[in-house]
Amino acid sequence: MAWFRNLNKLSPSKPPLRSTNPHPFLPSTTPFTFLLSHFSSQPISDASASAEALSRPPGLGPTASGEKPRVVVLGSGWAGCRLMKGLDTSIYDVACVSPRNHMVFTPLLASTCVGTLEFRSVAEPIGRIQPSISREPGSYFFLANCTSVNTDEHSVQCETVTDGSNTLEPWRFKLSYDKLIIALGSQPLTFGIHGVKEHAIFLREVYHAQEIRRKLLLNLMLSDVPGISVEEKRRLLHCVVVGGGPTGVEFSGELSDFIIKDVTQRYSHVKDYIQVTLIEANEILSSFDDRLRHYATKQLTKSGVQLVRGIVKDVKPQSIILNDGSEVPYGLLVWSTGVGPSPFVNSLEVPKSPGGRIGIDEWLRVPAVEDVFAIGDCSGFLESTGKQVLPALAQVAERQGKYLAALLNKIGKEGGGRAGSGKNLELGDPFVYKHLGSMATIGRYKALVDLRQSKVRSKGDIHGRVPQLVRLAFGLSNTCHKLEEPILRGGELGNNFHLWTRYKQNIELDVSTQHLASSYYCHRSELFFKTNLLLINLCVDLK
Ligand SMILES: Cc1cc2nc3c(=O)[nH]c(=O)nc-3n(C[C@H](O)[C@H](O)[C@H](O)COP(=O)(O)OP(=O)(O)OC[C@H]3O[C@@H](n4cnc5c(N)ncnc54)[C@H](O)[C@@H]3O)c2cc1C
Numbered sequence: 001m002a003w004f005r006n007l008n009k010l011s012p013s014k015p016p017l018r019s020t021n022p023h024p025f026l027p028s029t030t031p032f033t034f035l036l037s038h039f040s041s042q043p044i045s046d047a048s049a050s051a052e053a054l055s056r057p058p059g060l061g062p063t064a065s066g067e068k069p070r071v072v073v074l075g076s077g078w079a080g081c082r083l084m085k086g087l088d089t090s091i092y093d094v095a096c097v098s099p100r101n102h103m104v105f106t107p108l109l110a111s112t113c114v115g116t117l118e119f120r121s122v123a124e125p126i127g128r129i130q131p132s133i134s135r136e137p138g139s140y141f142f143l144a145n146c147t148s149v150n151t152d153e154h155s156v157q158c159e160t161v162t163d164g165s166n167t168l169e170p171w172r173f174k175l176s177y178d179k180l181i182i183a184l185g186s187q188p189l190t191f192g193i194h195g196v197k198e199h200a201i202f203l204r205e206v207y208h209a210q211e212i213r214r215k216l217l218l219n220l221m222l223s224d225v226p227g228i229s230v231e232e233k234r235r236l237l238h239c240v241v242v243g244g245g246p247t248g249v250e251f252s253g254e255l256s257d258f259i260i261k262d263v264t265q266r267y268s269h270v271k272d273y274i275q276v277t278l279i280e281a282n283e284i285l286s287s288f289d290d291r292l293r294h295y296a297t298k299q300l301t302k303s304g305v306q307l308v309r310g311i312v313k314d315v316k317p318q319s320i321i322l323n324d325g326s327e328v329p330y331g332l333l334v335w336s337t338g339v340g341p342s343p344f345v346n347s348l349e350v351p352k353s354p355g356g357r358i359g360i361d362e363w364l365r366v367p368a369v370e371d372v373f374a375i376g377d378c379s380g381f382l383e384s385t386g387k388q389v390l391p392a393l394a395q396v397a398e399r400q401g402k403y404l405a406a407l408l409n410k411i412g413k414e415g416g417g418r419a420g421s422g423k424n425l426e427l428g429d430p431f432v433y434k435h436l437g438s439m440a441t442i443g444r445y446k447a448l449v450d451l452r453q454s455k456v457r458s459k460g461d462i463h464g465r466v467p468q469l470v471r472l473a474f475g476l477s478n479t480c481h482k483l484e485e486p487i488l489r490g491g492e493l494g495n496n497f498h499l500w501t502r503y504k505q506n507i508e509l510d511v512s513t514q515h516l517a518s519s520y521y522c523h524r525s526e527l528f529f530k531t532n533l534l535l536i537n538l539c540v541d542l543k
Helices: 002-010 029-039 046-055 078-086 106-113 206-222 230-236 246-266 290-302 343-347 394-413 466-476 478-493 499-503 525-539
Strands: 070-074 093-098 102-104 123-125 140-150 155-160 172-176 179-182 238-242 275-280 305-309 312-315 319-322 327-329 332-335 358-360 372-374 379-381 438-443 446-450 461-465
Touching: 070 078, 070 172, 078 093, 078 394, 106 206, 106 246, 140 172, 140 343, 179 394, 206 332, 230 238, 238 246, 238 327, 246 275, 246 290, 246 305, 246 438, 290 305, 290 438, 290 446, 358 372
Parallel strands: 070 093, 070 179, 093 140, 179 372, 238 275, 238 332, 275 305, 358 379
Antiparallel strands: 102 123, 140 155, 155 172, 312 319, 319 327, 438 446, 446 461
């Protein structure tokens, strides 16, 4: 998995370095000319190349008439990847810009922190989602951050993500687009609380999960070494989770499972010192139905998770201070208090939706500017559409990506793919979001399913043990029955779980196409269960 190891080193946890040299990677004109001719769509004569090259950053210029129009996708998350997967590459070239070369299957990320799943099982290389990016001469993936958008010029400025000054200084380049898709996601909210960024770990990327696992295991080992005081042992083994939304609750459930199953067996000397505390300012799982919330509270408490109502005021290296003045020592602090727009999204001068996301219309266009679309967590319906801003969910991002791919394909087929040429085309049906329900696992083979807004509303909300929920999952749609056999077979066979690796490749579950081909493995019944619900939530179009 060289592609993934490489990325661990490049994980962009620190802000990108700024280079004073505009072309730090290009010491002489010869390689620069090569780079330009490689990237530019316009032919460059040898004589004019060097002078011109030094006066502007390298990149991809506007597409010429004989070339395919270029779709530039900013971001490689749920929205961007689903869009790229659906894009017709016989019509368009694709250029994706993202600081990570893979997509993260976030719903299963918490499971990787304690080793239930391996990291590679929740990450999928972009080249496998859209193979053209690795094969087609005009399609690319660029490991970079987008730093600005020039909508008048139809171009974006980007800066590479590198290992830093020890190896390479980052450098800038420019990309011209025919259509621009902004799918930049969101970023964790810290509410300006001092010390969060320095001392807490977020749970959004694979490198966050790696850091959590590393710290957890390190603390378990250190707490067993002679010479450590009881007080310090308790601190090291105190895992504090801040934020009682689905992510915080699921992570707490995973941790308590880990303690019950693994710590008691593999670290039995210290098992009585380890504790999980979940801190929430209001009620946990506030978006779920009342009864489900109570059920979750009861089950988490039963699993040994300590629920604390409080607001964090300050985060110190080894403890947090709550609003009532109490100090809570910790060895591991995970921060999961919701998400909001990134500074880059804030900096874009386009009309915003309530909540500060990029304002879009019903066709996911950014109406203030031509040929620009925004999807996923970074976007929200403008107030003028009369529609509510959709929740920051993979369910939403995935469907928006799918919808927009189909829309762009239609535009391209009707001759509107090139910059400025799609103005008068009839766009067809607007995007409509159908919520299929929410789910949160809470450990000990238990989970909650809230179906209040879904099509299967009559079933209401459900909680309980995995087998019943699995039966329900299978009952939700006829198509789901088709999953039963491969999953059961896989469950017997494997000790690993490759849902995500296979998802974009082999599992295509769609009621309309009735197509399903899968072979994947899962080794624990939670995963078996979760797989089904995820597939229902994320893959199945209940029509
Ligand atoms: C732990 C966890 C569990 C979750 N569980 C669920 C669940 O069970 N169900 C559900 O529906 N939702 C779930 N979510 C929410 C879901 O993951 C998000 O709603 C979804 O990822 C949003 O997709 P997106 O494409 O908009 O953004 P993301 O998936 O966050 O992708 C954003 C992309 O933009 C890139 N990017 C950022 N800045 C730049 C820049 N300047 N230039 C270029 N690229 C940039 C990022 O690297 C990333 O590739 C979960 C989230 C987390 C963190």
